[in-house]
Amino acid sequence: MPNVTMTVNGKTMSGNVEPRTLLVEFLRETLGLTGTHVGCDTSQCGCCVVHVNGDGIKSCTILAVQCDGAEVKTIEGVANGDTLHPMQEAFREHHGLQCGYCTPGMVMSALDLVKHNKNPSEQQIREWLEGNLCRCTGYHNIVKAIKAGAEAMAKARP
Amino acid sequence: MTARMIGDPVRRKEDLRFLTGKGHYTDDINRPGQVYAVFVRSPHAHAEIKSIATKRAAGAPGVVAVYTGADLIKAGLGTLPCGWGVKNKDGSPMAEPPHPVLASGKVRHVGDPVAVVVADSKAAAEEAAELIEVTYNALPSVTAVDAAVKAGAPQLHAEAKNNISYDWHIGDKTATDAAFARAAHVTTLDIVNNRLVPNAMEPRAYIGDYDRATGEHTLFTTSQNPHAIRLLMGAFVLHVPEHKLRVVAPDVGGGFGSKIFHYAEEAAVTWAATQLGRPVKWTAERSESFMSDAHGRDHVTHAELALDKDGKFISLRVSTLADLGAYLSTFAPAVPTYLYATLLAGTYTTPAIYAEVKGVFTNTVPVDAYRGAGRPEASYLVERLVDKAASELKVDPAELRRKNFIPKDAYPYQTPVALAYDSGDYFSTLDLALKAADYSGFNKRRDDAKKRGKLRGIGLATYIEACGVAPSAVAGALGARAGLYEVAEVRVNPTGSITVFTGTHSHGQGHETTFAQVVAERLGIPVDQVQVAHGDTAQTPFGMGTYGSRSLPVGGSALVKALDKIEAKGKKIAAHLLEAAEADIEFQNGKFTVAGTDKSKSFGEIALAAYIPHNYPLETLEPGLDETAYYDPKNFTFPSGAHIAEVEIDPDTGTVELVNMTAADDFGRIVNPMIVEGQVHGGLAQGIGQALFEECRYDSESGQLVTGSFMDYRMPRAGDLPSFAVETHATLCTHNPLGVKGCGEAGAIGAPGAVMNAVLNALSQLGVSNLDMPASPERVWRAINDRRAAA
Ligand code: FES
Ligand code: FES
Numbered sequence: 001m002p003n004v005t006m007t008v009n010g011k012t013m014s015g016n017v018e019p020r021t022l023l024v025e026f027l028r029e030t031l032g033l034t035g036t037h038v039g040c041d042t043s044q045c046g047c048c049v050v051h052v053n054g055d056g057i058k059s060c061t062i063l064a065v066q067c068d069g070a071e072v073k074t075i076e077g078v079a080n081g082d083t084l085h086p087m088q089e090a091f092r093e094h095h096g097l098q099c100g101y102c103t104p105g106m107v108m109s110a111l112d113l114v115k116h117n118k119n120p121s122e123q124q125i126r127e128w129l130e131g132n133l134c135r136c137t138g139y140h141n142i143v144k145a146i147k148a149g150a151e152a153m154a155k156a157r158p
Numbered sequence: 159m160t161a162r163m164i165g166d167p168v169r170r171k172e173d174l175r176f177l178t179g180k181g182h183y184t185d186d187i188n189r190p191g192q193v194y195a196v197f198v199r200s201p202h203a204h205a206e207i208k209s210i211a212t213k214r215a216a217g218a219p220g221v222v223a224v225y226t227g228a229d230l231i232k233a234g235l236g237t238l239p240c241g242w243g244v245k246n247k248d249g250s251p252m253a254e255p256p257h258p259v260l261a262s263g264k265v266r267h268v269g270d271p272v273a274v275v276v277a278d279s280k281a282a283a284e285e286a287a288e289l290i291e292v293t294y295n296a297l298p299s300v301t302a303v304d305a306a307v308k309a310g311a312p313q314l315h316a317e318a319k320n321n322i323s324y325d326w327h328i329g330d331k332t333a334t335d336a337a338f339a340r341a342a343h344v345t346t347l348d349i350v351n352n353r354l355v356p357n358a359m360e361p362r363a364y365i366g367d368y369d370r371a372t373g374e375h376t377l378f379t380t381s382q383n384p385h386a387i388r389l390l391m392g393a394f395v396l397h398v399p400e401h402k403l404r405v406v407a408p409d410v411g412g413g414f415g416s417k418i419f420h421y422a423e424e425a426a427v428t429w430a431a432t433q434l435g436r437p438v439k440w441t442a443e444r445s446e447s448f449m450s451d452a453h454g455r456d457h458v459t460h461a462e463l464a465l466d467k468d469g470k471f472i473s474l475r476v477s478t479l480a481d482l483g484a485y486l487s488t489f490a491p492a493v494p495t496y497l498y499a500t501l502l503a504g505t506y507t508t509p510a511i512y513a514e515v516k517g518v519f520t521n522t523v524p525v526d527a528y529r530g531a532g533r534p535e536a537s538y539l540v541e542r543l544v545d546k547a548a549s550e551l552k553v554d555p556a557e558l559r560r561k562n563f564i565p566k567d568a569y570p571y572q573t574p575v576a577l578a579y580d581s582g583d584y585f586s587t588l589d590l591a592l593k594a595a596d597y598s599g600f601n602k603r604r605d606d607a608k609k610r611g612k613l614r615g616i617g618l619a620t621y622i623e624a625c626g627v628a629p630s631a632v633a634g635a636l637g638a639r640a641g642l643y644e645v646a647e648v649r650v651n652p653t654g655s656i657t658v659f660t661g662t663h664s665h666g667q668g669h670e671t672t673f674a675q676v677v678a679e680r681l682g683i684p685v686d687q688v689q690v691a692h693g694d695t696a697q698t699p700f701g702m703g704t705y706g707s708r709s710l711p712v713g714g715s716a717l718v719k720a721l722d723k724i725e726a727k728g729k730k731i732a733a734h735l736l737e738a739a740e741a742d743i744e745f746q747n748g749k750f751t752v753a754g755t756d757k758s759k760s761f762g763e764i765a766l767a768a769y770i771p772h773n774y775p776l777e778t779l780e781p782g783l784d785e786t787a788y789y790d791p792k793n794f795t796f797p798s799g800a801h802i803a804e805v806e807i808d809p810d811t812g813t814v815e816l817v818n819m820t821a822a823d824d825f826g827r828i829v830n831p832m833i834v835e836g837q838v839h840g841g842l843a844q845g846i847g848q849a850l851f852e853e854c855r856y857d858s859e860s861g862q863l864v865t866g867s868f869m870d871y872r873m874p875r876a877g878d879l880p881s882f883a884v885e886t887h888a889t890l891c892t893h894n895p896l897g898v899k900g901c902g903e904a905g906a907i908g909a910p911g912a913v914m915n916a917v918l919n920a921l922s923q924l925g926v927s928n929l930d931m932p933a934s935p936e937r938v939w940r941a942i943n944d945r946r947a948a949a
Contacts, residue, residue, distance in 0.1 A: 018281070034186035035179015037411070039359045040444040044868035047359060075179035088177040092169055095836045099666030100176025101359040101411025107177065122881065129876035133868070135359050135412050136666045138843030138905070139876040141836055 004068045008033065009077025017064045023057075024048045026064035027074060035075040035104050039133065046132030049105040049112070050074045056112030058131070075104035078111070086156055087111055087149035096145030098136035106132055110146040118154055122147065163679035164896075167832035170671045171685070172664075181409045184363040184380050189437035192365070193222050195427050196283035197440070198273040198290050199449065200265035203299035203521040203861020204312060207263060207272060207292060215275055215289040220282030222434060224290070225426070226273045227262030235259060235429060238420055238485070239394040241386075242492040243637040244324045244517065252324035252517065255315035257485035257524075259395065259422045259429075265294070266314050266484035267521050268863050269449025274426050276438055299521035299861030303458050303479040306520045314484060314519040323482055324491065327514040328499045329575050334512035337473030341464035345547040350930040351535045353456035353481065353854040354847075355871055356528045358665075360411020361442035362451060364424050366431035374402050377428045381407040382417045382663050383703020386640065388695050390420040390488070396429055400695075407693040410665035414844070415527040416451045417665065418705050419488035423450075448866045453854055454528020456481035457494065457535050463508075463543045469551060471506055471562050476513040476539065483524035490526045491517060496636050497532030497624070497706075503573035504540040505584040505620045505798060506562040511574045521861045527705060529844055529906040533623040541619035541911030549922065555915070556592060559620055560585065570892075577624055579796045580892040582824060584620055590885045591618065591800040591822035600804070608923075613807040614817075615920025618800060619911030625900035626795035626891075627706030643790035644712040645701040648677065648720040650783035652769035654762030655687045661701010662713035663692050666840075667902065668833045669709060675829055676714055676896070680721045681761055682748025699786055707900025710829065711795045711891065718895040719787035727783060728764045734775045735759055735767060795891045795899040799823035801842075801908035803916040809924065812939025814850055814917055816878070821908060822885040826899035831886075834901045838884050841905020847874040848906070849913035853932050872934075925949065 005014035008031060015030040027033045027050070036059055039047035048059045051073040078085045084092065087110050097103040106129070113120055113128045120128065125146045126139070134142060175181050212224040237256040244252045261270045273290055277283035298312040305311055306321040314321055338344065365378040375398055381387050384405040392403045410417060423440050431438040442450065457478050464473035480494030499513040544562075548555040563584045564571050571579045592598075600616045607614035627633075628642040647659040656677055662669060674688035691697055701713070725745050732750030733740040742753045751758040759767075767774055768783040804818040821838055828834050851872040855864040865871040890897030910931060917933045918926070926941045 020281075028186075033179070034183075035181070037183070037360070038185070039361070040868050042444065042867045042869050045359065045444075075177075079178050084174075084177060091177055092173040095170070095832045097173060097176055098668070098836055098840060099358070099360065099412040100172070100181050100409065101183065103176050104179050126876040126879075133359060133873050133875065135357055135414070135844070135873070136840045137836060138839035138841075138874075138882065139879055140839040140882050143876060143881065 002065055004064050006067050006070050006072050008072045009074060019065055021064045022060055023062045023064050023067050024059035027059060033074050033076050037101055037104060039101065044133065046105040046109060047102050049108040051108060051112065056109055075107060078107060086152035090149030090152055091145040094141050094145035094148055096137065096142045102132060102134040106134065106142055110149060113146065114150045114153055118150065120147065120150055163675040163685060164829050166675065166830065168671055168675055168685055168830055170668050171674060172668060172670045183360055183409045183411055184365065184378050185441045187365060187378055187408065189365060189367055192437040192439050193276050193278055193434065194280040194283045195430060195438050195440040196275050196280065196287045197271045197423065198275065198287050198292065200261065200268060200270040200272055202265055202294050202296050203268050203301065204297040205265050205294035206297065207261065207265060208295055209293045210273060211291040212273065215286040218286040218289055220278040221275060221286045222278065223276045223430065224273060225430065227258055227260035230259050231262060236395045236397065238422060239390050240486040240491065241390065241488045241639050243639065244326050244491040244495050245637065246325050247327050252491060253318035253322065254486060255317040259425045267523055268861060269523060270484065271422055274430065276430055276434065301520050301522050301856035301858060301861050303481045303518045303520060306518050307479060307516065314521065318519055321519040323486065323517040323519060325516050326495050329512035330510060331512045333510040334473050334475055337510045338462070338464045338475065341472060342467035343465045343551060345463045345543055345550055347461050347543050347546055349459050349461065349539060349542060351455045351457040351538060352848060352931045354454040354528055354852050355448055355854050356414045356416035356451060356454055357447065357873060358412030358414055358416060361444055361447045362417065362421065363441040364427045365437055365439045366427035367437040368432040368435060370435055374404065375428055375432060376404045376406065377424060378406050378408065379424055380410050380417050382410065382413040382665055382705055384663065384693055384695050385661060385700050386703055387420050387424060391425050391428065395425040404696045407663055413665045414529040415454065415531055415705060419452050419526055445867055448871065449523060449863055452487045452526035453483065453523050454525060455535060456525050459539055461539055461543055463547055465547060469553060469558055469561055471508040473510040474502060474508050476502060478513065478515045480515055480517050481520050481522065481525050482517045483522045484519060485524050487524035487526035490524060492637065493527050493532045498536050500575045500577050501533050501536035501622060501624060502540060502575055504537065505564060505622050507564050509574060522856055529841060530903040533903065534845065534907045534910060537619065537621040537907045538911045542914060545617065545915045555618060556588065556597065559588065578793065580793055581889045582796055582798045583887065583889045584798055586887045587798065587822040587824050588620060588800040590887055591802045591820050594822065594883045594885050595802040595804065595818060595820040597802065607806055613809055613920040613923050615916040616802065616804045617912050617915025617919050618802045619908050619915060620800045621908040622796055622798045623903055623907050624794035625707035625797055625903065626711030626791050626894070627708045628791065629793060630790050640702065642702055643788050644708065644716045645699045645786065645788045646713060646717040646720045647699055647784065647786040648717070648724050650724060650765045652766055654683065654765040656681065658688065658690045658717065659698040660690060660692045660713050660717065661698055661703065662709040663704045667704065667709060667837070672710065672829050672833060673714065673717060676717055677721065683761060707797070707902040710896065710898045711894050711900050712789060712791050714896050714898060715791070715894045716787050716789035719789050720785045723785035723787060724783060727785065730779055731764050731767055731774065732759050735773065792893040795826065795894065797823065797825050797899040797901060797904055799904060799908055801912040803912040805913065805916045805920055807917065807920045807938060809942055812935035812942060814933050814938060816846060816850065816880055816913065819846065819880055820883040821905060822887060823901065823904050824887050824889055825901040826888055826891040827897040828886060828888065829898065835884050837901045838905045839882055841903060842882055842909045843874050843879060845906040845909025846879060846913055849910045849931050849933060851878065851932050851934065
């Protein structure tokens with residue numbers, strides 16, 4: 001079984017995996033990082049979104065071995081210790097989550113959006129979330145939260 | 159401190175763990191020595207099982223065991239029980255064919271499980287499952303209710319003649335028919351309520367475990383009601399006594415009804431774990447969810463509404479074929495009967511109603527409660543009828559509704575279909591909604607749209623729902639095989655913090671916050687001093703879980719009763735410590751005070767005294783401060799409201815854009831408005847999804863599930879929806895201590911009617927007068943083109 005090594009949330013992690021192992025399986029099963037969720041088997045739901053080398057990606061669509069040497073960030077690496085990231089804080093403040101299952105993917109997608117667009121409009125947020133399903137919130141508060149989170153991030157930037 | 163917690167938008171206690179990836183969902187749990195189960199499922203809609211060859215699979219690398227239906231029968235396992243018995247018109251019981259854990263003899267829907275493979279790894283189990291050879295003799299299948307009841311249709315069960323489980327009715331047929339005879343106008347409607355797949359984002363997952371040393375079985379499950387699962391699985395399927403069976407439903411990623419029911423895979427993994435002495439885990443692939451989670455809705459209905467010359471509704475006659483799927487799921491029989499036809503009065507004074515419902519088996523996934531469960535079907539039917547009547551009579555749909563609303567001073571109001579509404583004010587919610595949606599400005603918006611080549615429509619729907627499920631004796635008389643009370647234990651810890659154990663279950667609703675608010679307000683302590691525990695039968699007393707918008711109306715009422723007991727005992731302790739008469743002790747804002755004096759003890763001091771009873775009336779009072787209360791509701795609660803949708807249709811493509819969605823609801827007292835609004839948003843999205851996008855389809859020839867993944871089943875996405883306008887107007891529930899009515903299902907109940915009425919309002923400009931859900935581009939385009947061709 002090939003050995004893969006990657007930097008996950010700032011720490012070097014490695015493990016032996018079967019070549020067919022998906023990144024999401026490696027994160028959840030091998031590394032025990034269960035914050036990244038699986039909601040489908042057709043790459044439609046976005047519950048599994050993480051960042052690989054700074055870009056948002058559905059971790060069910062990439063093999064662990066493809067991420068050998070990569071820089072990976074998961075929901076577990078977003079907060080700064082006990083301090084929530086402004087985007088996480090915005091989800092809490094605006095009730096952008098109910099059951100919490102889609103939430104890690106939503107937050108990771110939102111952060112990816114802000115990387116591309118510092119001040120997204122409601123319409124742009126809704127379009128960006130094309131690949132993220134939520135069955136609980138009707139998206140209303142997720143959209144509000146992402147807008148507020150982006151604004152808070154802009155303020156926090158020097 | 160004054161702690162006015164009820165009514166505050168307190169931020170949720172559960173969010174921190176979910177936002178940081180620290181939630182504990184079932185699939186996140188791994189047990190030492192765990193093995194993995196994979197189910198082999200029927201590829202046929204209907205077939206005899208000739209043989210199952212398991213030898214190659216059993217010998218494959220990593221395989222620990224292979225079981226088939228025959229193994230379960232040999233082991234003496236029972237079949238999956240149905241929790242609600244409905245009677246036929248003649249009083250005879252419904253046909254209740256067995257629902258085996260693993261199919262034996264016959265498979266009856268695509269996805270019906272026939273075998274389970276257990277192996278060291280999921281991959282090994284999957285590979286071995288491929289090696290199982292099942293020889294089928296395919297039979298003709300039927301996947302639609304109207305076809306299933308026709309003469310000569312394929313028969314699913316020997317027990318159910320003509321595929322009918324029950325032929326049930328409610329209401330006064332004679333009075334209803336008589337009113338039709340003198341009607342000035344009759345509006346007729348044939349209508350389909352489309353089959354939906356609930357699709358909670360977390361797929362079902364189970365881990366069975368068995369401790370040989372203690373004989374204890376454990377099941378971790380994605381369930382909305384762990385105690386009910388323990389009872390059903392323990393008593394009826396595995397024959398394991400409750401004290402040796404623990405069921406844990408940890409964080410659950412949404413349910414919407416689909417996680418109420420006892421599923422085959424739960425029993426199979428728990429049993430397999432017992433055989434193997436190792437934990438057995440199963441997690442559904444999404445494609446398995448599509449073919450094994452109970453589906454929702456699926457009615458075909460013919461209805462007639464009779465009006466007198468003044469436009470008053472005088473009679474309603476309804477005949478429904480309800481799809482039950484291939485087997486009776488846990489609460490299936492109740493959904494199209496007592497949760498549907500009893501709601502047909504809606505918000506109106508219609509004095510005579512008669513409904514007959516046939517529950518029908520088809521070669522499809524079992525159908526059971528899905529958000530709203532019966533009530534969306536009733537509301538959709540009534541509101542489509544009312545709009546059709548308004549358009550036939552050329553009157554304003556809002557006006558026609560007002561004319562027929564139950565008057566504000568008519569409560570309690572007895573409907574002709576069993577329910578007695580305790581309170582409501584449909585005029586105010588309608589007015590609120592009309593105002594928020596700028597109903598009076600619609601004509602201008604329609605004309606503007608026309609200039610842009612678009613058809614703009616506005617539609618409204620009012621609704622009533624029966625929530626707070628349910629008064630046990632009433633439910634029992636109607637066929638429920640369970641009690642439907644709720645329970646709460648309030649454990650005051652020695653330093654005055656609180657742990658609440660509730661029999662309800664939160665899978666997104668935020669009980670950890672709302673219930674804590676109720677406690678915090680009552681005891682005058684901060685919310686973060688209250689911890690709410692739920693979901694583990696080893697921790698919580700026997701409660702019935704969460705569905706039917708029951709948690710706060712029923713579970714919250716149990717909590718209030720337990721708090722009453724805490725306060726009463728606290729007063730006794732305070733009276734002793736303050737050397738006063740018990741009757742003179744007042745409790746307010748976290749303080750026990752001797753009336754008219756400044757002598758007082760804080761809640762924390764009383765708690766400490768209860769657990770360190772050095773100065774305590776031990777002769778007359780037990781130490782400790784821990785109270786449990788059960789609450790059986792006196793009636794259902796009746797949330798109601800008015801929803802308004804506004805759409806724009808592109809007549810060239812048939813695309814419907816939902817431009818505005820307004821909801822004005824009456825939920826009684828609101829504990830946390832932020833959470834309530836979130837519940838409405840989510841319900842609206844599901845209701846809109848039903849109206850515009852979602853449809854579970856089977857191929858009528860092959861019986862194959864056509865919409866078996868998110869690629870084919872159109873879930874609503876962020877870009878499909880507008881932001882919602884949500885308003886509330888409260889009339890309090892008169893029979894529970896908090897005055898609450900429940901808010902979980904409203905959106906899904908009101909929205910489909912509002913959206914479809916808006917679509918039809920827009921299409922009426924082209925003369926289209928009927929359309930079934932979902933109003934997909936294809937269906938709308940066809941309706942427009944058919945109309946144009948006819949013209
Ligand atoms: S798990 Fe659904 S997109 Fe990755
Ligand atoms: S919060 Fe439950 S799926 Fe989004």
